Amino acid sequence: MTYYDFKVRVRYGETDRMGVSYYANYLVWFESARTEYFRALGFVYSEFEQQGILLPVAEAHCRYFAPSTYDDLLTVRTSVAQMRQSSIRFEYQVFKEKNEKPIVTGYTVHVFSNSNLKPIRIPEPLRSKVELASLDL
Amino acid sequence: MTYYDFKVRVRYGETDRMGVSYYANYLVWFESARTEYFRALGFVYSEFEQQGILLPVAEAHCRYFAPSTYDDLLTVRTSVAQMRQSSIRFEYQVFKEKNEKPIVTGYTVHVFSNSNLKPIRIPEPLRSKVELASLDL
Amino acid sequence: MTYYDFKVRVRYGETDRMGVSYYANYLVWFESARTEYFRALGFVYSEFEQQGILLPVAEAHCRYFAPSTYDDLLTVRTSVAQMRQSSIRFEYQVFKEKNEKPIVTGYTVHVFSNSNLKPIRIPEPLRSKVELASLDL
Amino acid sequence: MTYYDFKVRVRYGETDRMGVSYYANYLVWFESARTEYFRALGFVYSEFEQQGILLPVAEAHCRYFAPSTYDDLLTVRTSVAQMRQSSIRFEYQVFKEKNEKPIVTGYTVHVFSNSNLKPIRIPEPLRSKVELASLDL
Numbered sequence: 001m002t003y004y005d006f007k008v009r010v011r012y013g014e015t016d017r018m019g020v021s022y023y024a025n026y027l028v029w030f031e032s033a034r035t036e037y038f039r040a041l042g043f044v045y046s047e048f049e050q051q052g053i054l055l056p057v058a059e060a061h062c063r064y065f066a067p068s069t070y071d072d073l074l075t076v077r078t079s080v081a082q083m084r085q086s087s088i089r090f091e092y093q094v095f096k097e098k099n100e101k102p103i104v105t106g107y108t109v110h111v112f113s114n115s116n117l118k119p120i121r122i123p124e125p126l127r128s129k130v131e132l133a134s135l136d137l
Numbered sequence: 138m139t140y141y142d143f144k145v146r147v148r149y150g151e152t153d154r155m156g157v158s159y160y161a162n163y164l165v166w167f168e169s170a171r172t173e174y175f176r177a178l179g180f181v182y183s184e185f186e187q188q189g190i191l192l193p194v195a196e197a198h199c200r201y202f203a204p205s206t207y208d209d210l211l212t213v214r215t216s217v218a219q220m221r222q223s224s225i226r227f228e229y230q231v232f233k234e235k236n237e238k239p240i241v242t243g244y245t246v247h248v249f250s251n252s253n254l255k256p257i258r259i260p261e262p263l264r265s266k267v268e269l270a271s272l273d274l
Numbered sequence: 275m276t277y278y279d280f281k282v283r284v285r286y287g288e289t290d291r292m293g294v295s296y297y298a299n300y301l302v303w304f305e306s307a308r309t310e311y312f313r314a315l316g317f318v319y320s321e322f323e324q325q326g327i328l329l330p331v332a333e334a335h336c337r338y339f340a341p342s343t344y345d346d347l348l349t350v351r352t353s354v355a356q357m358r359q360s361s362i363r364f365e366y367q368v369f370k371e372k373n374e375k376p377i378v379t380g381y382t383v384h385v386f387s388n389s390n391l392k393p394i395r396i397p398e399p400l401r402s403k404v405e406l407a408s409l410d411l
Numbered sequence: 412m413t414y415y416d417f418k419v420r421v422r423y424g425e426t427d428r429m430g431v432s433y434y435a436n437y438l439v440w441f442e443s444a445r446t447e448y449f450r451a452l453g454f455v456y457s458e459f460e461q462q463g464i465l466l467p468v469a470e471a472h473c474r475y476f477a478p479s480t481y482d483d484l485l486t487v488r489t490s491v492a493q494m495r496q497s498s499i500r501f502e503y504q505v506f507k508e509k510n511e512k513p514i515v516t517g518y519t520v521h522v523f524s525n526s527n528l529k530p531i532r533i534p535e536p537l538r539s540k541v542e543l544a545s546l547d548l
Binding site: 286287289290291292293294296297298343344 | 426427428431434480481
Binding site: 063 | 473
C-alpha cells in the first residue's frame, strides 16, 4: 500500500462565512486520514496509546489551491514519505469528487514518543509494514 | 457575586456559510465563561483537576433568538442557579454589545466527579463561595 | 423511514484532556445526522440553500449519560418528532457500537427561513415525505 | 508597529486526550491574531469584507516545539513579513507566559481577492500602513 484514500464529507460547521471550508479543518481531516492509513496497514492508533506510545506533531504544512464547501465529499490521499529513527512524515493530497488536480496538499511530521513526550524508535512492526511513497507535492 | 460577565470575540472560523456563528460554539463559549466564573470566585478549574476533581457535563440546553457573526464582541453572563450534593447548574445569557435582550440563553448541568467519573460532593470552599442566582431564562 | 442511523467516528481533536469527546461535538454530529436524514429521504440540504431556504436552529438540547472517546464509531439515530407550520423538531440518540442504551440523547428545533432569516412554510415535498416519529427520549 | 502581541487563553475543548492543545487550533489563533493586527493598524477586517475584499489563505505552516494546555494564556506575536502585488505573508511566534522561546512558530500566506476569489491589488491604505518585519522563524 503506497497510499490510502480517506473520504470525508464537509460538515456545515466546517465552513465559514466566506462560504468555504475553514482552513484549519484540513489539518483535522489529515489526522483522520492518518488514523485510517494506520488501520489499513493493520494498526489501530488508539492501541499505540494504550501501550504508552504517542505521536505528537512537530510540523504541519498546507497549500490551498481551490476551495471546498459544505457537503463536498473529499478524498484525502495519504502516504508516508519518510521515516527516520523516531520521526515520520506524512504527505496528503485532497481531491474533490471527479476532480483531477488536488485542491489542497500538505504534509505533517510526527515524532514517536513515550508518555513523557520523549522520542522513541518507531515501533518495528509498523516500520516494516510501511511502504514509503512520496506524493510529489 | 451573583453572576459573571465573560467577553468573547467571535472568530472567523466560528461562523458558517449562513454567515452567522455556528450553533455549537455557544457551548464552547459557555465553558470559557464557567472557567472565568470560577476564577472570579477565586478558584482555578485546572487546580481542581490536579486534585483529581473533574466536572463532566450531564445536560446542556440552548435557545437561539438572534444570530451573531464574525468579530462581534459577545458578553456571556453566567450564574450558578442551583447546587445539589454533587451537581451544579449554570445559567447563561449571551448579549451582543449595547443590545438589551439576550441573543442566546442556555444552561448546563455538571456533576463533580473523581477521576473515575464517579460523583463526589461539591468541594466545600466552592460551595460556600457560590451565591446562587437564576438569570430567569 | 421513521429514523435514520448515521455513523460517525470520533476524531482525535474531538476529545479533550478529560480523555472523552468534548460535549459541543454532539451538536456537530447531530447536524451531520440531519444532512444524512434528509439525503435518505431524497433531499439534499445544500439544494435547499440554493433555493434560498435556510434552516437556522432555534433550540438545542443534550443529555449526557456516558462518554465516548477517540476512534469510537458512534451511531446517531435521528428522527423528526414534530413539524409545525415553519418549525421542525429532530430527536437524536447516540449509541456506541454494540451498546444497547444511548450514551447521549438530544433534540434540536429549527425554523425554515428565507435568506433574510424570516420564517417560511416547510416546503411541501419535504413535509409529505417525512414520517413523524419520536425516539422517546 | 513591527508586530502585534495577541493574547489568547486555551479553552478546554481545544485540548485533546494527549492533554495538550490540538495542533489545528494554532491556525485558529493565528487568524484571531491577524484580525487584531489589522485592528491595531486601524483596519477592521469585517469592513474589508463589506467592501467585497476577501483574504483567503494560500499557504499555512506550523512548527511545534513544545505543548500548551488548558488555561494557558498564550501570546501570539504577529508580523507581516512580505507583501507582493496581491499577496501578504504573516509570521507568528507563540509564547507561553514568562517563557522566552516560542513554543510554536508559523506563517500564512493570503491573497487579497474580490468576492469571486480573484486576486486584487492590496488596498493602498493598508499597504502604506504595514511596516514589514520578519520574526526570523
